[in-house]
Amino acid sequence: MDGRNRWEGDLSRTWESLKEDEEGRLGVVGRRQQSRAGQEQEAAVRRNMIRYLYLVVDMSHSMGMRDFRPSRAGATQQLLKDFATRFFTQNPLSNLGVICTHDGVAEKLTDLSGNPRAHAEALSQKFTTSGEASLQNALEVACSLLKGIPDYGNREVLVVFSSLTSRDPADIFATIDKLRKHKIRVSVIHLAAEVHVMRSLVDKTGGSFGVARDFQHVKSLLMEHLVPPATPPQTDPDAEMVLMGFPSRIQQADAVLGYDSGAPAFLSVAFECPRCGTRTSELPSTCVVCTLPLISSPHLAQSYHHLSPLGVFHTSDEETASPCAGCGVDGPSERVVCGKCRGKFCLDCERFLQESLHNCPRCLELAGQC
Template sequence: MPPPPPPPYTQEEDVDVDIEGDDEDTGKEQGLAWEEFKRSWDVLQEDEEGSLQSVVATIKQQQIRRRLLRDTDTIQRGIIRFLFLVLDLSNAMLEKDLRPSRLDLTLTLAESFIGEYFDQNPISQLGIIITRDGVAEKLTELSGNPMEHIRALKEKKNKETAGEPSLQNALETARSSLSHVPTHGSREVLVLCGSLTTCDPGNIFDTIDRFKREKIRCSVIGLTAEVQVCRTIAKETNGTYGVVLNEPHYKDLLFELVTPPAVTSSAEAASLVAMGFPRRITERTPSMCMCHKKPVLGGYVCPQCSAKVCELPTDCDVCGMALVASPHLARSYHHLFPVKNFVEVKWDASGADTARCFGCRSSFETPPQSGALAQRASDRFRCPECKHLFCLECDLFVHEALHNCPGCAQR
């Protein structure tokens, strides 16, 4: 039986085909929304008078919100930390939803985190573990030298991605190294995970139980969606878990972990720790150092066994004593007694003491009379202890970098 004849040709069908083709071409030319390049200068908008005061006010509001979210309670913290940074180098890190890519942004922020970590925790140590293709590799051992870790991250072979990560292997590698650290130190693991899957050789919940028994705190930062096993790890080990929304949020989540965590009630009681303050020596001829086993000029001499080391802080390889300098203890001390939050002064306050900032001596803005500008926050903040006034920039500098109030120090 012959096949039925084709339907008669009509011009309407031809028009429909052309319209669909135009839609597809238009979509290809426009591209997807998340693939478009964002220009930050397009966000700035002038008001009716051609001024950018509203934009500046918005930025100040964000800074004030960040200042108010800061925790200044006097609580017990572990200032001697042993932290392993776990980096996901799977194929999922090649995605470009975070510019320029997940991998490039993670490595850049990891270098900044390492520098800030040792600046705020000079008597602590850090190590790096990478996981890819179902295995975990210890990139650097626990040490107090930030340049060693940054140098390892910049090597080309340590930036290559492959396969899927293994969360259990990475955690077990960190646990085996942290099991030998002193009990007075805080044991922590920070995982930067960009994959939704993990290739584990066994039951990861057994690893979580070992973490709980050995009191190792594990925090996770996810670059995609929320993963239940990551949240379980963070919850069971008293860590934190967050999912990145954008590039600035990624940095905020990461740098929140620079501050030492609070000591939990289940932690062991604090004990005295023996520390030595070595003296610096200069030599005309090189001598053997105990940290690198190489002849070097100069260094520090351990006060207990007279062994020479190259840099501080470190642990003496001969007697095991912790060797530090007095500035290192001073920079760790401020975490235990942080500066109290400054109180915002209302616009209607007046007086001679409100003319200039006590920190930078810059003049305060004139209080607005009416209009939209009168609704924005004041730029004056008062220390609750010494009663001096500071601008917003000095407030942030005092709490984030200086960690001492100039007015209180002057008294």
């Protein structure tokens, strides 16, 4: 068919679409039920809008295995590039960094920053896999970089691991205790199996653990980390004011010296820091001179949707599909109903509302009529 053997094709898990009802009969689960299962938002959950996340990527020889196409390394690189872009779309006030481990050492690819372009360029370079991974060295590097983060920010590490072994120089459980002391939350996505030391790591630091079944499952596990983790109910942090700057946009005929991705550059269109007057090429960013976080009001509003998530949508029981309240298309496709305004939407519109718009247009329309 496409030059591959039959056993090299994607696994078709047809049994996963079957579900037993209350009367013991098997039925096919709809696309909407599979995609939205387990995604209902809890009520009154406290979340931190400012996150400091380090991605730890395994680049050992095990990433060269071809159970993922074209290989584990190639599939992971593609998914992490998409994750970095989506991360800053969903969390514009947050910072991201990348650490890789191979040949028993850990290497920092990118610093913590709010510049998605720098991370995309680093993740676009070809992944060279060699030697064995060292989980402890990667965690030590992440801990040394995150322990100085202010208390108002979430300190997080997301490990994407492939190897079943780790070449560590000392006691990794001492490193786990250090992470717990500095309140660093570690989550793990493993591409092969559940490993005891990693399960202990996430349990002690309050993270999550997932074992990927296939390419799409890796993607769904990564997308779960786009939403800021819920603050534990027993935690009662003191309110703290975070100083941020809202720069003005300046456009001149003659280019003026400023900074582009942290490097000096001549800019004709730039954003001027309200504190020191230094110019930068993009927002959000951090002023190179006075280290003031620079954002715009849309970025602040975009982060707010995590604190007031869109309500749960339910499957419509009507046999005749009514026009979609979003796109207006009238067809036989399945409909879902907003739990607040009872507006009916098709599956594509519901996915767009949940992942991008974060608002129900029917609810906004009714609110405007009041």
